Structure formats: structure tokens, C-alpha cells
Amino acid sequence: MPVSTCLHVLWLLVSTVGIEDVCGMEDQVVNVSNGPVELVAGLADGPEKQVAGLVDDPAQQVAGLVDDPAEPEGSLVDGLVQQVAGLVDSPGNLVAGLVDNFMDQVAVVVSQVVEQHLTSCQLVLATTTDNTSEFSYILRRLAGGGEASTVVDVGLLFSQGQPAQHHLLQGLWGDVRFSCRALILYIDTTNNTLLFRFLEWSELWLWPETSVVVVGTRTGMESVLLHSSLRNTVHLLYLALEILPRQKLPVNTWLRKGPLQQEGSARVEIYRRCLYCNRGEMGVHSVQQWNLSSRVPLEHNLFPERLENFMGHTFKIVALPYFPYIAYEKNSEDPDGPVSPRDALNFRMMDVFAAQLNLTYEIREPSDGKWGVPLTNGSWTGIVGTLQHQQADLSLDLTQTASRTEVISFTRVYSHDPLVIVSLKPGRLPRHLALIRPFTGELWVLIAACTLVFGVVLWLLQRVWSSLSGERNPRLASTIFYSWGVLLEDPPTDPPANVSGRILVGLWFLSCMVIGTAYRSSLIAHLAVQNNFLPINSFEDLLSQVGWSWGSRKFTGSNFLFFNESSDLVVQEIYKNMQVIDRELLMERVLAGGFSCILHRNVFLATFEHNYRYSNSPFHMSSTEYPVFAGNAWGVRIVSDMRPIVNH
Known part of the structure; x- marks a missing residue:
């Protein structure tokens, strides 16, 4: 046949x-x-x-x-x-070939996402031990593309001891060779607990700019994207794999030209988690879908998240009154209740942000009413502790210190507000003392001593000369009066007879001429312009005052740390003798005289100095300023979205 x-x-x-x-x-x-x-x-x-x-x-x-x-x-x-x-x-070979083809197509999609959107990023790939065989396809594709990555077998990780886990955590996100970071997760919906434990352990919430790509089925997709371990992640994608139902082919269609069509195909649908798209809260929405056999569409930006519209999200602010920066009124006696802002510098800035970024805010006081000092267990009190424990988003004014930056973040320093000494303006010196003001007390003592010494030396020379010549010895009182007469420009008419005495008297005449000229010119100046007492311009000046006292409001927070931790003996002495006085009574004590107060420069200018015209102010602010650390900034929780916005 x-x-x-x-x-x-x-x-x-x-x-x-x-x-x-x-x-x-x-x-x-x-x-x-x-x-x-x-x-x-x-x-x-x-x-x-x-x-x-x-x-x-x-x-x-x-x-x-x-x-x-x-x-x-x-x-x-x-x-x-x-x-x-x-x-x-060989039915087993047929099944293996189809499975290999499906997983390889999934790996191709992941590698395309990395190639198009995560170039030059440090890659961290994580999966559970049960998924290692499937995850190997993605790993091989990324390795074939030349992408450097860190692979974490989560099951094996948590079977290691604490030293090994700590060593891995130290190098997981800190490679400075890369400009960005990305995490790729292969999710098995039947065993997600281990992966979520890894996300919390790796402190991913401290790295909000890390791009996260999750690969899994559509089942349980929302629970993954809205999980608390990913609460601060800005760029989060989910590649949901879905097998489409098969379509029967008509009889004899196999004779048509071209390759055979598969009865079933796989589709990928991308979901994005946004932080504020759901009326200011987290939300999930579909971005795009396509078949596994096609490439990732290049025209779509899979990571477009930019914090420019918060969709009415309400930010939590923790604050204490600190005029002119912060001022508010309490709405009730509830210490944890919200307060109503009044006109102040920081609230003006916050209102501008709220209008431009479509956000709202509420203000509350810290439960203990403190700014924040460290405790022995590593926690902080007050505003710093509230931000440390993620109970608020930001504080509108907080002094940046080295110890505080270990537990919270800070914006740029926007105000430099050092401590100053405020005293009563020094009064005018008495006019009857104008005759002695041309020279200082030390100079007057020096002139008197020189006059006396000249008289004694002249007497000794005259006595030696008398013993040799046989003439009468001069008296000591006569030579001393002679020296004073030369100083007062009224010398006796009979100069010494010997040459050595005349030379000594000539030198003294010349010295007295210089002294007299300087005195007369200085006296004219002092009589023309009346002088004041010396002002207090430093802590040293304050300590040198006799019968003087000083004080301030009760120091807390960074002010307390400044005085309490200072190694300067002068600062320690100032703090030791400082009186604690209410703000309302501070200026009354200063105006009464004999008292100085220590407070921040801008607080003094805004609270007290503005009540007087520049020429009529009775207060003197010291020329020496004492900066309390870096300055004033906004304190924010460690990964708040407001920090980069305020800095910009």
C-alpha cells in the first residue's frame, strides 16, 4: 500500500x-x-x-x-x-514540560519588570522552603540577566541561631553601591505566615522607598497588599497569576497552517497598593493585565507613586505650646483630646502644606506633657516617645539632638533659636565720678605706685650723693612730694644738683607729660558723652556680678539636657544657682533690677520685646548666644511621609 x-x-x-x-x-x-x-x-x-x-x-x-x-x-x-x-x-515527560514552560514564562515576566523598572537596584529575593523549586525559575532568569541579588530562604533563615540572623540583617539593605532597593517575594497563599514574619524581622517598614514585587495567585491578594508588615512601603506591586479556562477546538482544525494553539492559557494581572487613594487611606486597584506569552507593556509606569496628593488623609500631630512657633487652645479637660490651633508660625506652614497636598491634621498633647528625655530601658518620654512608638506622625517643633535622632527622624533645621541672657539695660554712671572715669582703677593704682617709687629712688640717689659731697641729706617726704608735683605739672623750682638726679627727674617729667595728655583727652570725651554701667553679655559676666541673681522657666527636654550634661564648669555653676520662676513673673523680676533671666532668643523677641519700640525697650539681650544643639526642626516618626515633603 x-x-x-x-x-x-x-x-x-x-x-x-x-x-x-x-x-x-x-x-x-x-x-x-x-x-x-x-x-x-x-x-x-x-x-x-x-x-x-x-x-x-x-x-x-x-x-x-x-x-x-x-x-x-x-x-x-x-x-x-x-x-x-x-x-x-511518557506521560510524565509531557506534564513536566508544560509545568516548566509555565514557570519559565512567569520568570520571564518578573525579569522584564526588573529590567524595565528596577535597573541598578539592590535586589533581595525571598521565598519559603516549600516554594524553592518554583522560585528557582525566577532566580535563574535574573541571574541570566546579570542582576546582582541576595537570595533568602525564609525557612532556612529562621532555623539559624540569633548571631547568624543578626549578621544577615546587617547587610540586607545596606549595600551603598546601589541607588535603590527592591524586594521580590514569591507568595504561597497556603503558607504566608513565614514570609510576613520575615518582613517584620527584616524591618522593611524602616525602608519605605524599597520597591516590593509580589508574585502569587489572585487568592488572598488583598490580604497580602494590606498587611501591616508592608504598611510604610510606597511602591508595592502584586503580579497575580490566573489560568484561563480552555476552549475546545473544532474538528480537523489541526490541519490548518501554523502552530497548535493551547486549550488553556495563563494571564497576569497587576495590582498596585496605594497609600492614600481610598479617601486618604490604603487601597488596592488593578493596573493592567496581559497574557504570559507577551512582554510587559513598556508604555506603563508600574511605580508611579508620588506623594503629591494625600486624598484628605489626616495626619496626627503631637505638640506642646511654644510661642511663637506653636499655640493652641484645649477643647476639653481630657488630656488625650484634640486641641484647636491658634495663629502661630508652624500652623501657618502646616496650613500651606494642607492646601497644596490635600491633607488634614489633628493636634494632641503628649500624655505626660513633656518634650522628651530618655529612660533607662531605651524608651523616651513626651513628644519623642510618642513618635518613637509610632503613635503620631510628626511634631511641629522639636530640638534635634544626637540621641533623639537614634529613635526618630527630623526635617531640615528651619530656625536657630539659641539661649540668651536678658537683663535690665545698664544705667548711666554718676556724673561726679567723671574725674576718675578716664582711667580704670588698675591704672590709677599703677600711677600712684609709680609716683611713690620715683620719690623713694630719688631720695636714695640724693642721699648717696650727699654722703660723697658732704652736703645736707634730703628728707624722704620732700622727694615724694617732689614726684607728685611733677605728676600734677607743678614741680618745685630747685631741681637736684647731681647729674643722676636730674636724669631721673627728666624721665619722670616725660612720663607725666604722656599721662597728663591721655587723661585730659579722655576726660573731655567722658564729659561730652555720659557712660553707662557695663552690660551682662555672658555667663562669666553674670557670675562676676555682686549681689546678682538669675532664673528661668523650668527647663525640660533639650534645655534640661544642655545644662544637665554640660562639662563646662561655668555652665554648671549657672545651672546650680538658677531660680525656677513662672514666665509671667520673669520680666517683672528683671525690671525690678538685680536679676537676669535665661531664655530662647526668638521667644524673648516675640513674647516680650515686641511690646516696646526699639528705642524704648528696657531690656538688654546678651551679645553671647548659647546654641542648644543643632536648632529647631520638625520631628517625625522614623518613616513618616511628611519628612521628604517638608525638606523639599
Whole structure:
């Protein structure tokens, strides 16, 4: 029988049985477990009828179709029969091939996302031990693309000891060679607890700019995207894999040109978690979907999240009154209740942010009413503690210190507000003391001493000369009065007779001429412009005052740390003798005299100095300023979204 006749017989056979039973690849995969006879579903009721009863003995399948087995065309028939027999003999290879193709397509999609959107990022890939075989496809694709990555087997990680876990955590996110970070998770919806434990352990919430790509099925998608371990992640995608139902092919469509179409196909749908799109709260929405066989669409930006519209989200602010920066009124006696803001510098800035970024805010006081100092257990009190424990988003004014930056974040310093000494303006010196003001007290003492010494030296020279010449010895009182006479420009008429005495008197004349000229010029200046007492411009000046006292409001927070932790002996002495006085009484004590107060410069200018015109202010502010650490900034919880916005 010619080969064409054999092919025609086979074509009639297939047409009679049905193309979906021979070429339906999915039915073959589904029925593999039922045995090799049922793999070719519908070809025959039993193995003796596999070729529709054309032969009774399977051994004569080829002989019944070919009259002369030696004919060359018989080899082609042998090949066709061997292909059908291969489907029956190797069902496991068929299943493995389809699974490999599906997982490889998933890996291709992940690698395309990395290639198009996460270039130059530090990659961290994580999965559970149960998913290692499936995850290996993604790993091979990324390794083939040359992407450097860190692979974490979560099950193996938590079986290690604490030192090994701590060592991995130290290097998990800190590679400075990369400009961004990305985390790829393979999710098994039946065992997500271990992965969520890994996310909390890895402190992913401290790295909000890390891009996270989750691969899994659509089941449980929202529970993953809204999980608390991902609460601060800005860029979060979920690649949901979905198998579409098969479509039956009509009879004989296998004869059409082109490759065979699969009865079932896989689709990928991308979901994005947004932080504020659901009326200011977290939400999930679908971005796009496409078949696994196609590439990721290039025209879509999968990470467009920019914090420019908070959709009415309400930010929690913790604050204490600190005019002119913060001022508010309490709405009730409830210490934990919200307060109403009044006109102040920081609230003006916050209102601008609220209008531009579509957000709202509420203000509350810290439960203990303190700014914040550290405790022995590592926690903080007051505003700092509230931000440390993520109970509020930000504080509108907080002094930045090295210890505080370990538990919370800070914006840029927007105000430099050092401590100053405020005293009463020094009064004018008495006019009757104008005669002695040209010279200081030390200079007057020096002039008197020099005059006395000159008189004694002149007396000694005259006595020596008298003993040699035999003349009368001069008296000591006479030489001293002589020196004073020269100083007052009224010297005696009889100068010394000896040469050495005359030279000494000449030198003294010259010195007294310089002293007299300086005194007269200074006296004229002091009589023309009346002088004041010296002002207090430093802590040293304050300590040098006799019968003087000083004080301030009770120091808390950074002010307390400044005085309490200072190693400067002058600062320690100032703090030791400082009086604690209410703010309302501070200026009254200063105006009464003999008292200085220590407070922040801007607070003094806004609270007290603005009540006077510049020329009429009775207060003197010290020229020496004492900065309390870096300055004033907004304190924010460690990963607040407001920090980059305020800095910008």
C-alpha cells in the first residue's frame, strides 16, 4: 500500500474519533493519573481497539497497513506509530514540560519588570522552603540577566541561631553601591505566615522607598497588599497569576497552517497598593493585565507613586505650646483630646502644606506633657516617645539632638533659636565720678605706685650723693612730694644738683607729660558723652556680678539636657544657682533690677520685646548666644511621609 494511502487511512481514523481527543493536550495532562491507556481519551474503549478495530493484534499494526514491509515508505509509517506510542509511554515527560514552560514564562515576566523598572537596584529575593523549586525559575532568569541579588530562604533563615540572623540583617539593605532597593517575594497563599514574619524581622517598614514585587495567585491578594508588615512601603506591586479556562477546538482544525494553539492559557494581572487613594487611606486597584506569552507593556509606569496628593488623609500631630512657633487652645479637660490651633508660625506652614497636598491634621498633647528625655530601658518620654512608638506622625517643633535622632527622624533645621541672657539695660554712671572715669582703677593704682617709687629712688640717689659731697641729706617726704608735683605739672623750682638726679627727674617729667595728655583727652570725651554701667553679655559676666541673681522657666527636654550634661564648669555653676520662676513673673523680676533671666532668643523677641519700640525697650539681650544643639526642626516618626515633603 502506498504511503499516501496509509496517511489517508490515519486521517479518516482521526476524523472519526475527534481532533479534540488526539490533540487536546490538556486532557492528556489531566488524565495522566488514570493510566497510559486513558491518555489518548476516546481513541478506543480498550487497548485492543486503539486503532479503531483495524487490527486485532497490536503487533500487526504496521503489517496491516503496509503490504510489503520492505518498502521504503514503511519507515514513515513506523515513525508516525512511534510518535503516538511515545505519548502513551511518557506521560510524565509531557506534564513536566508544560509545568516548566509555565514557570519559565512567569520568570520571564518578573525579569522584564526588573529590567524595565528596577535597573541598578539592590535586589533581595525571598521565598519559603516549600516554594524553592518554583522560585528557582525566577532566580535563574535574573541571574541570566546579570542582576546582582541576595537570595533568602525564609525557612532556612529562621532555623539559624540569633548571631547568624543578626549578621544577615546587617547587610540586607545596606549595600551603598546601589541607588535603590527592591524586594521580590514569591507568595504561597497556603503558607504566608513565614514570609510576613520575615518582613517584620527584616524591618522593611524602616525602608519605605524599597520597591516590593509580589508574585502569587489572585487568592488572598488583598490580604497580602494590606498587611501591616508592608504598611510604610510606597511602591508595592502584586503580579497575580490566573489560568484561563480552555476552549475546545473544532474538528480537523489541526490541519490548518501554523502552530497548535493551547486549550488553556495563563494571564497576569497587576495590582498596585496605594497609600492614600481610598479617601486618604490604603487601597488596592488593578493596573493592567496581559497574557504570559507577551512582554510587559513598556508604555506603563508600574511605580508611579508620588506623594503629591494625600486624598484628605489626616495626619496626627503631637505638640506642646511654644510661642511663637506653636499655640493652641484645649477643647476639653481630657488630656488625650484634640486641641484647636491658634495663629502661630508652624500652623501657618502646616496650613500651606494642607492646601497644596490635600491633607488634614489633628493636634494632641503628649500624655505626660513633656518634650522628651530618655529612660533607662531605651524608651523616651513626651513628644519623642510618642513618635518613637509610632503613635503620631510628626511634631511641629522639636530640638534635634544626637540621641533623639537614634529613635526618630527630623526635617531640615528651619530656625536657630539659641539661649540668651536678658537683663535690665545698664544705667548711666554718676556724673561726679567723671574725674576718675578716664582711667580704670588698675591704672590709677599703677600711677600712684609709680609716683611713690620715683620719690623713694630719688631720695636714695640724693642721699648717696650727699654722703660723697658732704652736703645736707634730703628728707624722704620732700622727694615724694617732689614726684607728685611733677605728676600734677607743678614741680618745685630747685631741681637736684647731681647729674643722676636730674636724669631721673627728666624721665619722670616725660612720663607725666604722656599721662597728663591721655587723661585730659579722655576726660573731655567722658564729659561730652555720659557712660553707662557695663552690660551682662555672658555667663562669666553674670557670675562676676555682686549681689546678682538669675532664673528661668523650668527647663525640660533639650534645655534640661544642655545644662544637665554640660562639662563646662561655668555652665554648671549657672545651672546650680538658677531660680525656677513662672514666665509671667520673669520680666517683672528683671525690671525690678538685680536679676537676669535665661531664655530662647526668638521667644524673648516675640513674647516680650515686641511690646516696646526699639528705642524704648528696657531690656538688654546678651551679645553671647548659647546654641542648644543643632536648632529647631520638625520631628517625625522614623518613616513618616511628611519628612521628604517638608525638606523639599
